[in-house]
Amino acid sequence: MTDQTAENPVIAIRRPSRLREFWASNIAYSFRRNPVAIVSMAIFLLITGVAFCAPLIAPFDPYDPAQIDILNSEYPPFWVYGALPEFSLGTDDQGRDLLSTILYGTRLSIIIGVCAVAVQAFLGISIGLISGYVGGRTDSVLMRLADIQLSFSTLMVAIIFLALTQALFGSEIFSRYAVVFLIAVIGVAEWPQYARTVRATVLAEKKKEYVDSARVLGFGPGRIMLRHILPNSLSPIFVISTVQVANAIISEASLSFLGLGMPPSQPSLGSLISSGFDYILSGSWWITVIPGAVLVTLVLVINLLGDWTRDVLNPKLYKG
């Protein structure tokens, strides 16, 4: 008697690692083949990377009044005559180093954009799922709400809301919680975009047989919605998310430009552009133009990535 256990030889097919699997996938392949996507992704990563490392790499802290000297105001960037070597991109009207301010401002803009989209996605996906899955009267009510919301332009809703809160709480408290207010208002104003997209996909997915078979297996509506239908409707959600981040960043910039967003003491890209706008005709164009260029590049790059995801995730759009 040998004590060798007669174990069944298990033919174990080793699955490749997650990373390797991703590298071999269609998405990665299409990405490698698309120079626009590669360049966009590189610029996007560069901007976000640099922005999020702002406290480490920025030469000055624009939030620290001790480092700001009004006498340093309006120095031009290095390639213009009269620049100071320590302010490579010049200074703004209050004497802050423009490079540092842009880095901090971009970080703020991206945070507001992403968080606002998270709020939109949460509201929109839940409402869209319920609306599409339950259907009937619930669907009509929720979708009419969405229509009403869409019939006001985002900016109008945001301006009214922000102007009211500013008047209500006073500008002291408002400027302290401006980030939260901005995220809330941009998040709430744009949920119908998500809700409509999600509802449309849910309506299509709901008809498929795996949903029937999930019901046959005795799963409740919550589980079917979240675990079965939602994962199958993710691709349009991805596409819309990228576009919405760009939109949210623009909305934030517009609101800040109108003086309803970030206060000048904690400038985002929008309020920086706005504060420089007063000086644009007096020769200090860089205060507006340089943050403006950063904003345009950021939004453009995100939109290009959004286009690319749409092409990849929608097989009907394959270009030959």
Place this chain on the structure above:
Amino acid sequence: MTLLSVRDLTVKFGTRGTPVTALHGISFDVARGERVGVVGESGAGKSITGFALMNLLSRPGYIDSGEILFEGKDVTKMSDREIRRLRGNRMAMIFQDPMVTLNPVLTIGQQMIETLRAHRRLSYDDARQISLVKLKEVYIPSPEARLDQYPHELSGGMRQRIVIAIALLLDPQLIIADEPTTALDVTIQADIMELLLEMCRSNMVGLMLITHDLGVVSQVTERTLVMYAGRIIESGKTRAIINDPQHPYTQGLINALPQQTPPGTRLRQIPGSMPTLSTMPPGCPFNPRCELATDVCRARMPEITQFGEVQVACHEVKRLHAELAELEGAQ
């Protein structure tokens, strides 16, 4: 012992205006471990019956009247929670196309484990073990590896085996199989049917096989219901129905089998097509296509009556039997 007893089940579809009736008061029983075939043309109400048993009709369909007693309890009167406890657990369903019934974004293992854990208090590892055992039971090679695969990585036959394994996961008492082999290769159809038969036999599971393949019905089932336009028009022992069909429609179905026609001659068929729900003829729904139709058939719906081993709803069959009995009486 009856497992399922359906009494006067009427299903309607509420479209604009007056609702149309999809099932006209059908009644039948399924005993524990019994295999029942439901045959009929497309649109006869076979699948609707299956869905109604699970109380899964979605709008605009609804159960208008009648009762569905499953293990003594009426499914139509159960709360949502009770029904959910029944579905998958006591009663399972297998659909036509295994390509679309498995969720494409979850692995086989995730789907099986989720099903188990939704109904039983089980740890993840225990659920995985049970899933493995069930996959082995349906003869899936290297089940360990299959658990981590996605449905698209498997062939159609393999997927239907997995669907069967999922249906058997919670040891249900009744499996409703809605044309389980229609979407498969002919070579695999026989395998899957054999598997289903074996599974039902060894686990004493009742099977309701919805199909229009009379060959399959004769091999797998013990009893057969023939449906036409939302009614059961003939029911009884499968052998009796296949060997000696009574209702002209059943006769037509069996005569239409290619094996019934000598080679080289035209295949026989039943002329015409089934009436739609909104244009149901008066009297027997089969009368416009029936060669034996009389004025009585065009006026009144025949009642289902017992003749020997089978129950038939046909005026002509009733008349013939009455004449036969008279002749025998006279002798």
